[in-house]
Amino acid sequence: MDVFALFLQGTVTLFSDPIGILIFFGGVVGGMLFGAIPGVSMLTLAAILLPFTAHLKPEHGIMLFSVIYCTGVYGGAITAILFNIPGAPENAPTAFDGYPMTQKGQAGKAVGAAVMCSALGGVVSCIIMMAATAPIADWAISAFGPPEIFALVFFGLAVAASVGAKTFWKGWLSILLGLLVAVVGLDPVGGIERYDFGMPYLLAGIHFIPVILGFFAVSEVFVQAEKKVTGAYKAPKISVDFPSFGELWAHKIAVVRSIIIGFFCGILPGIGATLAAFMGYNEAVRWSKDRMEFGKGKLEGVISSETANNAATGAAMIPLLALGLPGGALTAMMVGVFQMHDMEPGPLVFINSPDLVWVVFAAMFFANLSILFIGFLETKTIINLLRIPFQFLAPMILLLATVGAYAVRGLAVDVIAMFLAGVIGFFLRRSGYSVAGIVLGLILGKIGEQTFAQAMQMLYFEFGGFFGRPIALGLLIAGVLTLAGSIYGAFFKKQPQSQSQPQPQSQSVS
Amino acid sequence: MFKKFVVSTGVTAVAMAFSASSVFAACATDGMPDSMDGPDGYPARALTMIVPYGPAGGSGQVAQAMAEAVTGLTKVSINRDHKPGGSGTVGMTAFMASPADGYSVLEHIDDASSAHALDSGRPNPAEDLIPLVTSQITFSQIYIRTDEDRFTDWNSFVEWVKAQDGKASIANVSKEGSMERVTMKFITDATGMKIQQISFDKGAPRYGALAGGQVDALFEQPGDVRKFLDAGKFKPILTILKESPEAFADVPNLTDAGMDFEPLLRFRGFYVHKDAPADRVKWLQWAFQKAYCEESYQAYNESKFMTLIESYRDTAGSQELITNTIAQYRDVYKEMGLEVK
Numbered sequence: 024m025d026v027f028a029l030f031l032q033g034t035v036t037l038f039s040d041p042i043g044i045l046i047f048f049g050g051v052v053g054g055m056l057f058g059a060i061p062g063v064s065m066l067t068l069a070a071i072l073l074p075f076t077a078h079l080k081p082e083h084g085i086m087l088f089s090v091i092y093c094t095g096v097y098g099g100a101i102t103a104i105l106f107n108i109p110g111a112p113e114n115a116p117t118a119f120d121g122y123p124m125t126q127k128g129q130a131g132k133a134v135g136a137a138v139m140c141s142a143l144g145g146v147v148s149c150i151i152m153m154a155a156t157a158p159i160a161d162w163a164i165s166a167f168g169p170p171e172i173f174a175l176v177f178f179g180l181a182v183a184a185s186v187g188a189k190t191f192w193k194g195w196l197s198i199l200l201g202l203l204v205a206v207v208g209l210d211p212v213g214g215i216e217r218y219d220f221g222m223p224y225l226l227a228g229i230h231f232i233p234v235i236l237g238f239f240a241v242s243e244v245f246v247q248a249e250k251k252v253t254g255a256y257k258a259p260k261i262s263v264d265f266p267s268f269g270e271l272w273a274h275k276i277a278v279v280r281s282i283i284i285g286f287f288c289g290i291l292p293g294i295g296a297t298l299a300a301f302m303g304y305n306e307a308v309r310w311s312k313d314r315m316e317f318g319k320g321k322l323e324g325v326i327s328s329e330t331a332n333n334a335a336t337g338a339a340m341i342p343l344l345a346l347g348l349p350g351g352a353l354t355a356m357m358v359g360v361f362q363m364h365d366m367e368p369g370p371l372v373f374i375n376s377p378d379l380v381w382v383v384f385a386a387m388f389f390a391n392l393s394i395l396f397i398g399f400l401e402t403k404t405i406i407n408l409l410r411i412p413f414q415f416l417a418p419m420i421l422l423l424a425t426v427g428a429y430a431v432r433g434l435a436v437d438v439i440a441m442f443l444a445g446v447i448g449f450f451l452r453r454s455g456y457s458v459a460g461i462v463l464g465l466i467l468g469k470i471g472e473q474t475f476a477q478a479m480q481m482l483y484f485e486f487g488g489f490f491g492r493p494i495a496l497g498l499l500i501a502g503v504l505t506l507a508g509s510i511y512g513a514f515f516k517k518q519p520q521s522q523s524q525p526q527p528q529s530q531s532v533s
Numbered sequence: 534m535f536k537k538f539v540v541s542t543g544v545t546a547v548a549m550a551f552s553a554s555s556v557f558a559a560c561a562t563d564g565m566p567d568s569m570d571g572p573d574g575y576p577a578r579a580l581t582m583i584v585p586y587g588p589a590g591g592s593g594q595v596a597q598a599m600a601e602a603v604t605g606l607t608k609v610s611i612n613r614d615h616k617p618g619g620s621g622t623v624g625m626t627a628f629m630a631s632p633a634d635g636y637s638v639l640e641h642i643d644d645a646s647s648a649h650a651l652d653s654g655r656p657n658p659a660e661d662l663i664p665l666v667t668s669q670i671t672f673s674q675i676y677i678r679t680d681e682d683r684f685t686d687w688n689s690f691v692e693w694v695k696a697q698d699g700k701a702s703i704a705n706v707s708k709e710g711s712m713e714r715v716t717m718k719f720i721t722d723a724t725g726m727k728i729q730q731i732s733f734d735k736g737a738p739r740y741g742a743l744a745g746g747q748v749d750a751l752f753e754q755p756g757d758v759r760k761f762l763d764a765g766k767f768k769p770i771l772t773i774l775k776e777s778p779e780a781f782a783d784v785p786n787l788t789d790a791g792m793d794f795e796p797l798l799r800f801r802g803f804y805v806h807k808d809a810p811a812d813r814v815k816w817l818q819w820a821f822q823k824a825y826c827e828e829s830y831q832a833y834n835e836s837k838f839m840t841l842i843e844s845y846r847d848t849a850g851s852q853e854l855i856t857n858t859i860a861q862y863r864d865v866y867k868e869m870g871l872e873v874k
Contacts, residue, residue: 073588073597164745169731209619212732214708223626227618342741355587355737359594368760433616434623473734480731481747483700 026154030388033381037086037389046083047386050090051393057091058098058110059405065095065111067430069356081364082379086386088357093336093390095353096296097141097398100329101405104133106420108240112466113296113332115235116304119459120317120324122243127320130406135265136322137329138398140278144330145391147282148289148337153384157373160345163290169477170489174498176471179298180464181502181509182305189455191513197457201464202471204229211473212480224436231465233428233437237444238458240424244417245449251413265399270322277307277327285331289338296335298470301463303331309505318459333394337387343368344380560826561845569819572812576636579610582803583631584640585624587617590736591757591837595669595801596640598833602824609820611638620644620708625656633806635813638665638821642801643712646855650862651710652874657859658804663814664851665821667802669834670844673716674769674784675703676751676758678743687770687785690750691724699727704742705752706734712797713752715865716773723792743767754799755781756837778841795861802851822847 037043057068069091076084099110104121117137124133151159180198207218208228219225250256271278281303288299307327308317317324343354361368373380408416428441448458478495482488489495582600586592593615600611616624621644631637641658649657656662677690684690694701705713717730731748733739736757743751744766751758751767761767769784773796777786787796803821805814824830825845834840846854866873 161745164741164747166745168742168745168747211734212708214620214711223619223622226620227616227623342737355590359588359597432618432623433614433627434618477731477733480729481702483729 029377029381030153030385033378033383033385034389036082036378036382037385043083043086043382046079046087047090047389050087050386051094051390051397054091054094054390055098055394055397058095059101065091065098066353066356068095069353073356073359076360077364081361081376082382084360084364085357085379086383088353088360089340089383089387090390092339092353093145093333093387094394096332096336097137097145097329097394100137100141100325101134103239104137104325105130105406105408106240106416107243108420108424109235112232112235113300113335114328115239115297115462116300116328116459117325117332118239119304119328120319120321123318123320124322124325129264129320131264132266132270132322133325134406135399136271136325138394139266139271140281140326140330141333142391142395142398143278144282144285144332144334145336145394146388148286148334149384149388149391150337151286152337152340153388156341157345159290160341163342166494168492169474169481170492170495171498173471173474173478174489174495174502176298176467176474178498178502178505179302179305180467180471181505182302182309191509193456194460194509197451197460198464200456201461201466202468203464204234204461205465205468205472210476211469212476222436224434227432227434227436228469229440229465230431230437231462231469232431233441234444234465235462236424236428237441238448238462240420241442241445242448242452242458244420245445246452247413248417256413266322271326274323274326276310277323278330280306280310281327281330282334285334286338288331289335290341296332296339297466299335300328300332301466303327333391336391340383340387344372344383560831561847562822562826565819565823567823569816571816572810575813575816576609578636579612581631581637582611582613582640583624583628583637584613584615585617585621585628586615586642588613588615592640592642592801594837595833598830599640599668599803599821599824602827602830603820605829606824606827607820620648622648622655628804628806629656629661631806633808635805635809635817637806638817639804640801641804643797643799643858646858647710647712647862650859650873651866651871654874657855658802659852659855659859661807662804663807663809663818664846664848664855665803665805665814665817666825666848667800667846667851667854668821668825668830668844669799669801669837669839670842670846670854671754671756671799671839672778672796672842673713673752673754673773673799674781675771675773676743676753676761676767676769677749678746679765679768683749687790690770691726694726694728694749699729701726701750702729702731702748703750703752704731704733704739704748706732706739708732708734710862710866710871712799715862715869716797717752718865718869719794720773720792723794724790754838755841756839759836759838774842780838780841797858797861798854800846800854802846818848 037047053068054065058065069088072087072091076087079087096111096113099114100117100121101110103109103114103118105125107118107122109115109118121133121137124130205228208226209215210217216226247256284303284306285296285299288302289296304324304327307323308314311317311323313321339354343357358368361372424441425438428437429435431437451458451461478489489499582596584592584596588597596613600613603609604611616627621641624639625641625645628637628639639662645656645658648655658664675687675690677684684693703717705717708714714730717728721728731742733742739751739753740758740761742748744761750770755762755769758767762769769781771790772778772781772784772786774786775788775796777784777789787794805817831840834844863873
């Protein structure tokens, strides 16, 4: 049977079962809501629902989680755009331009673009997933080991530093600060204790979610509070004017590029949607003629980030279903759902449970499509949250951020880290450093350190080993060229007064 | 290819049959009373179970399975509080800071024993805590890809590794002092082979490294790679036990391979504060030990290959297991030249 016939069969199975339909729409709405509410996430919903899936049919349980995954990744974009609070780490780059758009009275346009591009990225990713799960999974794990992932991270950091902050040096200092924070705790390979100052809780390291909440949500509350006190505060304008087809079509290359980047990051175990979103955004900046406009409310910033993170969702299902390798926390929970039904994801699922696989594929496809319709309806209502006066909104944001920071690991140190990041972010944002660069350094630093150590072990501690791996070598060369270009620009090109600034928002008090 | 698949699946089938038979055998706590009232209305509220690892891993899953079994048996709710990080240190610290009132229990693995062996300042699970039950004990194996053609069994693997002059690799969790690293030291000392250990702290990238050909072999416990065994992707070439369990009778063990060292086991169990009221501890011991024999928990253990060797230890048995393990690690650490505090 060909792929299309199997897809139709999965669709019929999905929509011919009233319980299945109920679970599907419950997952769509639940994923969007939990993704959109700061402090909780799709992971919270998934953790709550996990024990109950034991009482569902296996296909319903897996389908529910896959639907939550698709819509949850999109849901976090709403709060990132409206309040500068990414619902999830993968929505952080969306806030770089989405929130400035809200400040300029273009919230509807930003949310509309997020809706359209999340749906598009997710749908295309699903189609590729359905067409070629097994061969892509085999290729990915053969071609991409720790040396290649490290090279990808190096390239990502080089790109990020070249576009961040007011100057080249401040961009790299921001990245390096993020890398420094990333090394707190046990080293990921040898288990050596670092920078814990005798405090056992610091052995767990500084998690990036509290840092993101601090830099984005808490510091934004401080900035707006200062404006309120000094009389400079202006309530954001409400608008529901969605982007036109022409505006979206003008960014078709950014969409295609982000789909490729998102899909690629999604299939690598342990990488996933967060790196996808950052890489999608960085590449958009790198290839744009209007670099200077990024961070100030450029539609392309929202488009590139949201397309990439949803493109990673379908891709993440490929190693899970074909090989039993979960790429992130939610797909790891899906393994738990499989196991509750005495099943294991992996090659045998395609042989033993083809019906389940195609119901899940169909559900993910339609979940991404439903983002388009339900997302627009949801947007019309949620945008009105901007009408809440700041003095009521600010405590709610701080409360939700505090709950969100604590909920990650149940550690008070995470709440402290969040408020510290908020205070530091408040001052850094007015001094030309890139808080986005710090966050990126923190996220990529943890992955990069681990994969570098693994790569060196794998290459028997010979740097020359990278030359024997074409993909790793290509990415390293691209990273070095990017870095060289940035250094050249910093020394030999005349610097404009204010460079591009992919910050949480660009209207910092000056 | 098909033959390899059949052989591999056959191993799994034998293992499943063996483990199923053990489930239907009399369970270790069948002699205990079916119900027990808590002292003075205890527990009057839900218990809290601190789990020092994330919800999706082996510890998270066993904590969930045990919590559900205890709740099913006693109707007392258990809230799981995951505090991952620091190789279990963060969860242990949080537990030690919680009140010793019998409402907090801890899930932990043998890492707590090896951590104490290296640094006696860290809690000794056999003395500073009271083990309620050890509910999972398993052994390790070395795996290769089923379609591997450079070597096919343990002997040819050792020969091949020696011929590579150090340019061979195995994926494991090779943190300093870990069970994996200590066991690999035993093996490399005994065989004279030199192999590079690549440390992956998460399962998926570790298994992906073998499946994708990034490494030559994998050190793991059978329950964690069951799906790869079922799918015919991986096959065990060495069981790190002195005697092979019936399920893996065809796989050479340490004795077959001419190695003479005491194998280290991976175990997971549940604990309460040593200062918790004695009558409450007694009730908790009954609840957790009895829950081990609940059908739901046994089914879970079976699905994870945790019935191939005896997985159950009561309080005294757990204390003996932990004490012996600590002594064994301490000897090895000294021999390895590590600083034992």
